[in-house]
Amino acid sequence: MTAMSAMITIAWVALVRLVRGRALWIALVMALLPIGYALVVRDGGRPDLPADLFAVEQLLLVVVPPMLLAAAIGDELEDRTTAYLWSRPVPRWSVLAGKLVALAPIAIVLVLASWIVAGLVGSGSAPPLGTVAALAAGGLVIAIVAMGLATLVPKHGIALTVTYFLFLDLPIGALPASLRYLSVTHHVRTLAGTKTAALAQLDPQGPAVLALALIACGWSAIALWRIRRIEA
Amino acid sequence: MTAIKAENCSKWYGQILGISNVTWTTPGTTPGRLTGGVVGLLGPNGAGKSTLMKLMAGLLRPSRGALTVFGASPYDDLEVRRRIGYTPEHEKAWDELTALELVTVMARLAGTPRTRARDAAAAALDAMGMTDAMHRRVRGFSKGMRQRTKLATAIAHGPDLLLLDEPLTGVDPVARAEIIERIRALGAAGKTIIVSSHVLYEIEALTSEIVVIHRGQVLAEGNVFEIRRLIDKHPHRIRVECDRPRAIVRALAEADHLSKISIDATSVTLETRDPDRCYDQLAAAVLDGGLVVRSLGSPDNNLGAVFDYLTGTPR
Amino acid sequence: MSGTIHDLGYQRYTGARRPTSARWRVIVRHQLTTAWRTWWRFKSAFGLAVIISFIAGGLLYLASDKLIRSLGSGSIAVTFADGVIPMAMTWYHRAAFLATLTITASVVAGDLQSGAFTLYFARSVRPRDYVLGKLGGLAILTAILTFAGPLLLAGLRLGLCESTEELVATLPVLGKVAILGAIATIVYTVVPLGFSALVTDRRYALAVWAAYYLVLGSMALLAGLVANHGLAALDLPSALERITLALFDVQFVRGKHADIPLATAIASLSIHVVVALGILGWRVRSVRTGGVGGSG
Structure with missing residues (x-):
């Protein structure tokens, strides 16, 4: 079996488990929340509605991908079902890659659908493509961060990821210092173009993509290093 | 070629000793020749049986010394793991899958071609008496059914070496007799099978070839009657x-x-x-x-x- | 057919036994012990609370320093010193939220998954003992963050008073901090515990609580700003903040703050607590009557 087919098989298992479990439905309900909000406030005439909605979607981004990724990896490591995987001729990275390939797109699609539908409901027009791309990129990177944290602390993967973004990533992203370049949510806002013109000039979009890629690479490296060392 | 060879193999979990300085070799297994057999790994709880099993399955890396399976390190060599069938001691599996799906996936991951994996899985489940339940989800299975499904995952891809960690725990007497019979048959067919247990009569029913492990060390190995003869202290x-x-x-x-x-x-x-x-x-x-x-x-x-x-x- | 029972030396325990009515205390102690065990559970939130205490304490000290006072009019500096405590309260609440993520929001679901209810109900533990024990244990942990920390700051504030008049005038801060600490302790204990009883998988219970607190909370706050200020009371931090502002008679001048009516804020927190207690009671009773066991 090639590493690729092992990855596909693991992705298939992750998908089946997701569909037959409860996580998908819980994530779906979460994704519906901003749409409900848009329905409630669409007649309020608030000019900041898209910005408010985007802020809410960012919070959704902090919860949904970790719920799927960190739970899938944490369950595997905590339930010791990795014993089945590690005893098979599959490279360990394919386990992480399989889960990422299966679950990250679903988490991203849920958040994007929520954002687009909420935008249509709230302001009557589809949100700008840049914001969609920014949320997609952010979703992928947050999923990778969740994966890394789940390999480090399987039992508290979700809690740690939410804590990381809430208590570290969001605050440093708001700092007027170069530390903000380590913040995923900061780069998501940059890519989405939701900043003021002055701030947008400070943080151009090109380097933001590069920074997100570097953060993703860093956390992928942590996850791969850790998964190679984990013993079942 | 020797199936398993451990040389001064030790494993620690931090400060806790798993196994210590184990040197042990199984009888040879040559493809095409029926030289396999069943070996019972016997020891009380916490003796180091599961650690040794995991080392053999490639789940753990020795802290010191070496352990090879078919001449290679099972932890590092993917090809060797293709020839191993392992059932862990715990019951957890991917409960959302049906038994057939679970065994098929395991066979696929062990390298069985897609076209053959499902048939091989069905045959393995059938051999374990799980034909009627193979389309049911594992979540609803009893302890015994889980054990049999686990065994099916270990044999579906036709491995040369079977590592069965406490395979009879929770199995009812009728199923136990059936499983014992199947394990013996697999051993007679040339597979090398290592079965761990702390239940003496289970091992006694399976084999007279034993390895006694206690406090992480191999106390004795070989034929039980031969070992008994050697114990002149008693x-x-x-x-x-x-x-x-x-x-x-x-x-x-x-x-x-x-x-x-x-x-x-x-x-x-x-x-x-x-x-x-x-x-x-x-x-x-x-x-x-x-x-x-x-x-x-x-x-x-x-x-x-x-x-x-x-x-x-x-x- | 005859039977024989051999005396193998086992003797039934005949010493003093804890009365059934006091067994919830065992659960309290167990909760405290397990929460303290690893770095990822209570210690992280506790560490955050300690940092908050140092920062807020430092600010309080600086605000009461003679040099700082002499820089502006004395009254402004004293006002700032008084404002540090309510500001720090909102930080302590964040530490409490962190503790809910690592402990509280997954307690009941965790017990359901691991089959711990079997251990509880196989003994003479009643559902009310379980609920009391969990509430008691988690309330103590939360109180360390939301009650003890602010109380310490209030003590420091009193200790930094330069005159008896100032001390007497500042004395009510102790009562205010105690009331607010008690309310926050109840909210940050009961509500996430209710969520942990709502979903049977501990990871998802935690995620649902996080989504409720963060996503629904911020939506409620935003909706409160747009439509009806009362809606913002659904956001737990905003409702708590409204009570803080009322108690300390201060105003925040930056950030989004809905003008929630005080009664609405109190009603929202009360309803949250009552509903959470209802869910908790329902789950534990249904587990007791419907059979116990782990999921796997």
């Missing part, structure tokens, strides 16, 4: 039930190989350091005295006694 007990036990005592009282004689109204128990001589003299005493012997046996010539002698556990 005298062999021979119990004779007959009509006149005192006549036996009179005949053998002077024998220098006897260390203890116990007698009651219907039987006599002899403890000897030379069983062969003892049996000879016993036969002569019975014939000379015209005694009526109702039963003759050695209560400690079994796995339980060997295990207790080796681990120092009083029975």
Whole structure:
């Protein structure tokens, strides 16, 4: 079996488990929340509605991908079902890659659908493509961060990821210092173009993509290093 | 080629010792030749059985020393793991999948081609008596059904080496007998099978080839009767039930190989350091005295006694 | 057929036994012990609370320093010192939220998954003992963050008073901090515990609580700003903040703050607590009557 087919098989298992479990439905309900909000406030005439909605979607981004990724990896490591995987001729990275390939797109699609539908409901027009791309990129990177944290602390993967973004990533992203370049949510806002013109000039979009890629690479490296060392 | 070879192999979990300085080799397995067999890995809870199993399955890397399976490190070599079938001791599996899906996926991950994996899985489940339940989700399975499904995941891809960690835990007596029979058949068909257990009669029913492990170290290995013979520290007990036990005592009282004689109204128990001589003299005493012997046996010539002698556990 | 029971030396325990009515205390102690065990559970939130205490304490000290006072009019500096405590309260609440993520929001679901209810109900533990024990244990942990920390700051504030008049005038801060600490303790204990009883998988219970607190909370706050200020009371931090502002008679001048009516804020927190207690009671009773066991 090639590493690729092992990855596909693991992705298939992750998908089946997701569909037959409860996580998908819980994530779906979460994704519906901003749409409900848009329905409630669409007649309020608030000019900041898209910005408010985007802020809410960012919070959704902090919860949904970790719920799927960190739970899938944490369950595997905590339930010791990795014993089945590690005893098979599959490279360990394919386990992480399989889960990422299966679950990250679903988490991203849920958040994007929520954002687009909420935008249509709230302001009557589809949100700008840049914001969609920014949320997609952010979703992928947050999923990778969740994966890394789940390999480090399987039992508290979700809690740690939410804590990381809430208590570290969001605050440093708001700092007027170069530390903000380590913040995923900061780069998501940059890519989405939701900043003021002055701030947008400070943080151009090109380097933001590069920074997100570097953060993703860093956390992928942590996850791969850790998964190679984990013993079942 | 030797199936498993451990050389001064040790494994620590931080400060906790898993196994210590284990040196052990299984009998050779040559493709095409039926040289496999079942080996029982015996030891009390916490002895290091599961650690040794995991080292053999490639789940753990030795802290010191080396352990090879078919000549390569199972932790590092993917090709070797293709030839291994392993069932962990715990019950957790991917509960959302059906038994057939689970075994098919495991067969696929072990390298069975997609076109053959499903048939191989169905055959493995059938061999474990799970045909009727193969389309049901694992979540609803009893302990015994989970064990059988686990065994099916281990055999579906046709491995040369089977590592079964406590495979009979929670299985009902009928299923246990069936599984024991299947494991023996696989061993007879040339597979090398390592079965761990702390339940003596399970191992006794499976094989007479054992490895006794205690506090992380191999205490003894080989044929159980051979091991028993080698334990000269503990005298062999021979119990004779007959009509006149005192006549036996009179005949053998002077024998220098006897260390203890116990007698009651219907039987006599002899403890000897030379069983062969003892049996000879016993036969002569019975014939000379015209005694009526109702039963003759050695209560400690079994796995339980060997295990207790080796681990120092009083029975 | 005859049977024999051999005396193997086992003797039934005949010493003093804890009365059934006090067994919830065992659960309290167990909760405290397990929460303290690893770095990822209570210690992280506790560490955050300690940092908050140092920062807020430092600010309080600086605000009461003679040099700082002499820089502006004395009254402004004293006002700032008084404002540090309510500001720090909102930080302590964040530490409490962190503790809910690592402990509280997964307690009941965790017990359901691991089959711990079997251990509880196989003994003479009643559902009310379980609920009391969990509430008690988690309330103590939360109180360390939301009650003890602010109380310490209030003590420091009193200790930094330069005159008896100032001390007497500042004395009510102790009562205010105690009231607010008690309310926050109840909210940050009961509500996430209710969520942990709502979903049977501990990871998802935690995620649902996080989504409720963060996503629904911020939506409620935003909706409160747009439509009806009362809606913002659904956001737990905003409702708590409204009570803080009322008690300390201060105003935040930056950030989004809905003008929630005080009664609405109190009603929202009360309803949250009552509903959470209802869910908790329902779950534990249904587990007791419907059979117990782990999921796997």
